[in-house]
Amino acid sequence: AQKITQTQPGMFVQEKEAVTLDCTYDTSDQSYGLFWYKQPSSGEMIFLIYQGSYDEQNATEGRYSLNFQKARKSANLVISASQLGDSAMYFCAMREFFTGANSKLTFGKGITLSVRP
Amino acid sequence: DTEVTQTPKHLVMGMTNKKSLKCEQHMGHRAMYWYKQKAKKPPELMFVYSYEKLSINESVPSRFSPECPNSSLLNLHLHALQPEDSALYLCASSQEPSGGSPYTDTQYFGPGTRLTVL
Numbered sequence: 001a002q003k004i005t006q007t008q009p010g011m012f013v014q015e016k017e018a019v020t021l022d023c024t025y026d027t028s029d030q031s032y033g034l035f036w037y038k039q040p041s042s043g044e045m046i047f048l049i050y051q052g053s054y055d056e057q058n059a060t061e062g063r064y065s066l067n068f069q070k071a072r073k074s075a076n077l078v079i080s081a082s083q084l085g086d087s088a089m090y091f092c093a094m095r096e097f098f099t100g101a102n103s104k105l106t107f108g109k110g111i112t113l114s115v116r117p
Numbered sequence: 118d119t120e121v122t123q124t125p126k127h128l129v130m131g132m133t134n135k136k137s138l139k140c141e142q143h144m145g146h147r148a149m150y151w152y153k154q155k156a157k158k159p160p161e162l163m164f165v166y167s168y169e170k171l172s173i174n175e176s177v178p179s180r181f182s183p184e185c186p187n188s189s190l191l192n193l194h195l196h197a198l199q200p201e202d203s204a205l206y207l208c209a210s211s212q213e214p215s216g217g218s219p220y221t222d223t224q225y226f227g228p229g230t231r232l233t234v235l
Binding site: 033035037042043044045046047050052089091095104105107108109110112 | 165222223231
């Protein structure tokens with residue numbers, strides 16, 4: 001079963017508008033972390049934002065915010081005031097807790113965002 | 118400073134060649150990772166080193182051989198690769214806090230090496 005689901009096809013947004021990128025996850029753990037990464041065409045994976053399962057407040061980092069709805073198991077990324085440089089692939093990822101060896105980062109399939117001038 | 122560096126940026130090699138990819142971080146992180154990524158797909162974990170010891174090998178073929186000479190350096194030695202091994206190879210590092218909450222541990226990625234196997 002997929003642990004991270006990103007089902008939106010390519011997304012388009014007008015410059016300066018806000019856009020929401022959807023992410024749902026599946027875990028039976030109580031302790032987990034959710035991450036969003038941005039990957040421009042250059043290839044580098046850029047960490048954007050983190051939300052812990054116990055965090056009561058939605059995470060925010062500049063123009064990025066995470067709409068965390070724990071009961072619905074969703075962690076949508078909101079980008080405000082889109083810029084042309086936001087055009088990239090965006091990956092949602094989850095890290096679950098277990099004792100012993102490192103916990104793995106599980107990625108969704110990604111969403112391509114294109115910002116129109 | 119959340120910088121992870123990787124060299125080379127691009128690599129073209131024949132199936133009989135031996136080459137190495139290099140990754141370096143100076144953030145004091147104790148975990149380092151190798152991922153393989155095909156175009157328009159998510160990264161796939163290959164190896165994890167924790168405190169300089171190999172802790173995860175995701176059943177990667179032996180033609181890929183990782184090495185962690187010290188806590189700042191991670192190498193991936195390549196030998197007798199196949200054309201299907203052509204991909205973007207990403208290195209990442211994370212703090213790997215001892216005890217407590219590994220699920221909060223953020224991975225920081227390098228720019229990647231684009232590998233083409235002819």
